[in-house]
Amino acid sequence: MKGLPSLENLSLSFSKLPGVGAKTAERMAYAVLRMEREDREEFAKSIAEVGEKISKCPTCGLYEENGECPSCDDETRERSLLCVVSEDRDARSIEKAGGYHGLYHVLGGLISPSKGLLPEGLSIDSLVNRVKAGGFEEVILALSPTLEGETTSLYISKLLASTGVKVTRLGYGLPMGASLDYADGLTIEKAFEGRRKI
């Protein structure tokens, strides 16, 4: 039977998303085919726009829309606190939980030699430079309590030891082995309250 090349192309694009296998990608492509015309056009437009409108803040690495960093450019935030996260979406989970109003620094991942992620591949140099430039009283390492997260926290805390700035990590209210991304707001809030000096 003759195939549907357009549908196969779309399946291929879906299968590039995390956690989407060939069968799921195919079901998604069929779902797009069944969508209302407007929904489909909106979907295509959103994908294009995400790339055009969103960029990374050159200072902290958070995603920004229309060139204004949601953290660095917000004058109401507490500028003596710096919260280090692995990914942009971790910072947004923290914001949703509320309670923290300092600045952020996005590493872009965690140290994981097995995945080829070495310290040089992360925004650790720029973090150290930001802290050395002065102004911060405390650096909070808000990384997932996994092997990679712990390794990264330890690595960073050693680098920052000479600066004299207080370095803390989130308290263990977070269940070990879980991803920060999936933690509920209250758990994140409790973890902020229970942070400890490394």
Add this chain to the structure above:
Amino acid sequence: MKGLPSLENLSLSFSKLPGVGAKTAERMAYAVLRMEREDREEFAKSIAEVGEKISKCPTCGLYEENGECPSCDDETRERSLLCVVSEDRDARSIEKAGGYHGLYHVLGGLISPSKGLLPEGLSIDSLVNRVKAGGFEEVILALSPTLEGETTSLYISKLLASTGVKVTRLGYGLPMGASLDYADGLTIEKAFEGRRKI
């Protein structure tokens, strides 16, 4: 913190896909943001193209690309056999399995009053008209062995009874390669009913 409207729009589009919740949709939107520019453009293009290039065959309901039905317009197919399926992708699964070379008829769903799917909402009238128009020796109902599938098969077989055309359904029993140990009671019962002389 200021949000990312483009990313939220994209999350919303993803969450309209089957089996995709808010959190998964968000992860997918972030994954699109991290994609290479070309991959993202290809993705947006594929979504738009699927709607422009693919249409339904007015006779059998299969999806066709560039206006040529993969079944009805294929002169090499056996025209005395008609296989009735719920969705286009079921026909493609059957094609991948091989062995069947007749024509198809896509119902567009299964009768399910609880989901608001009544016989009038499916392509059953057009099926009956196709069969009444003559030429078919056998109609094979290839529907899932679920309550909805069985109901639909029964409904169609009654409508076709007067035409004198042989109406069959797929055989039920143990799936190939499966362990008897893991089969459910109903499947084992059906397998006993459908036992064959070796």
